[in-house]
Amino acid sequence: MSTDTTRFDLDRPWRVDPRVSMRPEPFGALLYHFGTRRLSFLKNQRVLAVVRSLADHPSARAACTAAGVTEAELPAYARALSALAESDMISERTVV
């Protein structure tokens, strides 16, 4: 898995793939994709809050801000979201 973030656009609207099941755990959350049969982990509560609220915000950046992610922390969150996008856990949603 690459950590290349060029493919991830913070300013686009995103959502969790409908085939993904998300289970909160004390350390964050477990995500399971029924299509690819892959498992991912979210390693803290804040990144879980971001992922959970992606669909409610006009952009991933807005979801991060709403969850209290600071400007300095943003690159780390972008990398995490990028990894999730690469494994199809989240996908861009089309704005109507």
Place this chain on the structure above:
Amino acid sequence: MTLTQDLAASAGNLPTAPPASSAAPGKLTDLFQLGLDAPICLTWELTYACNLSCVHCLSSSGRRDPRELTTQECKQVIDTLERMQVFYVNIGGGEPTVRPDFWELVDYATAHHVGVKFSTNGVKITPEVAARLAASDYVDVQISLDGATAEVNDAVRGPGSYATAMRAMENLHAAGFRGFKLSVVMTRQNIPQLAAFKDIADRYGAQLRLTRLRPSGRGADVWRELHPTAQQQRELYDWLVAHGEQVLTGDSFFHLSAYGSALPGLNLCGAGRVVCLIDPVGDVYACPFAIHENFLAGNIRNDGGFQAVWRDSPLFASLRAPDTGGACRSCGFYDSCRGGCMAAKFFTGLPLDGPDPECVQGYGESALASVPSSSAPKPSVDHSHRTVPVTISRRRPPSHDCDESPLAGFAAQ
């Protein structure tokens, strides 16, 4: 938890785990070591009945148990798994597809958001069934085959079993099912066939899954003849390293990590921490390879059902406690292999806090040499087909009048 650049880690196919890109792979392993609110996946053996009698069957299957869970009880288990958000179950047996309600239960599970992967010898995978399976995202199939040739396979799994498995794979492939699993238990006889197994998987669009032979169930009787030699273990490790995440292992070879770099996966014993087994009569064991009263955590028929067993069983609590490493603590490779497989130690008569019988540093071999094979615990559950032929007794001449009739000897008045 401090913010690392790695807030999300991908884990590959279940039940494997963080890939090389994970910045802190050890950390997640430590968290998993303490257990989860629910298993990531669990193994559920639906029946002890099986059309085959594989010599290494880990559950000593063959005959149905009259106490097996009813359809209604199985559906209640699925309701519980849905509530606990268990992503999917590995259904096995015995041969699970011989249960008359098998497809009903698969449909019920997927309708309740519990994914299903089932293991089969292929006996019921007709073209019609294959087409149906190919249509679902929520069902995965695992075909068992333990030899890349009929000769090697049938010696272990029985006459005709190679042909059955190949036909099932042909049907799945023809139906357009891509990425089903071809599952192989690695033995001394089939390790030379690694490349041939890969070819078979590629031919049918399947993914190869290699797992470790455990001395569990009937496997205890044949383990000494079938388990890989030290040299073969090395060959297998190199092959797994070369093939990376293309080949699944169910995390079963973490004891080989002591050769050098860790194999993809969790590299820890998940028993009672991230996995467990529900057997056909509802007994919950710490792991599918540990069907023995020492690893019995409870039964889903008791108050609180499966959830109470998972959360409250004293056995599981003890498995989730940090382990000390025991005799292995002073070994420089302990962080890699974590002492190996609990079931492999137990059923070869080795202490649980010592080396694995197949320890790649050779400590298992010397430990085994000092344990008389008769001291290994026997499985407490056995549903093997009776191998003593039952002959219908012919009438023998009565040795006593009363054998014929209780009224013999009484003359009619």
